[in-house]
């Protein structure tokens with residue numbers, strides 16, 4: 310199998326798993342996986358697809374600017390520029406973006422603070438935070454409709470080869486060194502958001 314075929318299959322498998330969790334409602338969400346460095350090439354989901362379906366037209370190969378490399382009728386995800394920022398600024402190998410009710414509500418509740426912090430929860434270890442008093446901070450950025458503006462805001466919060474950023478009333482984007490790591494961060498983030506929401510609901514009764 311070529312590197313391209315391997316990465317394709319890896320991303321398709323991640324997509325299937327996220328679909329099983331119902332994390333692609335209304336065609337939302339987009340996924341990307343790096344295929345090569347110098348020059349950077351990555352696979353990204355084609356725009357507007359039902360991401361619960363597995364087809365031969367799910368992904369297309371794009372360059373570091375998000376332009377299709379191959380001759381294709383497929384359109385790269387409308388949010389490809391955010392994935393471009395990840396691959397040009399870091400050594401990450403995979404970036405995932407999903408919309409969930411939990412990440413949207415959390416982003417709205419904490420949006421004015423510009424971040425949400427988690428401390429004392431076991432699952433922050435998924436982010437490599439092992440100290441007892443460690444704090445996980447997930448930034449929350451405004452949901453600019455103009456994607457270059459959104460990407461510009463987003464890239465300010467890329468500080469390493471793994472991370473997560475919430476986009477207010479929109480969704481989350483995570484990245485990690487490979488598909489396994491990115492999916493781990495995504496699942497841990499959603500766990501933390503669901504936990505915080507449940508706590509919020511109990512405490513406001």
Ligand SMILES: CSC[C@@H](O)[C@@H](O)C(=O)COP(=O)(O)O
Pocket residue numbers: 335336337338339354355356357358385386387388406
């Ligand atoms: C259909 S609502 C979601 C979109 O506006 C967008 O935010 C999204 O995540 C999916 O866009 P796409 O172009 O399919 O990658």
Ligand SMILES: [Zn+2]
Pocket residue numbers: 337338339388406407408479480
């Ligand atoms: Zn989106």
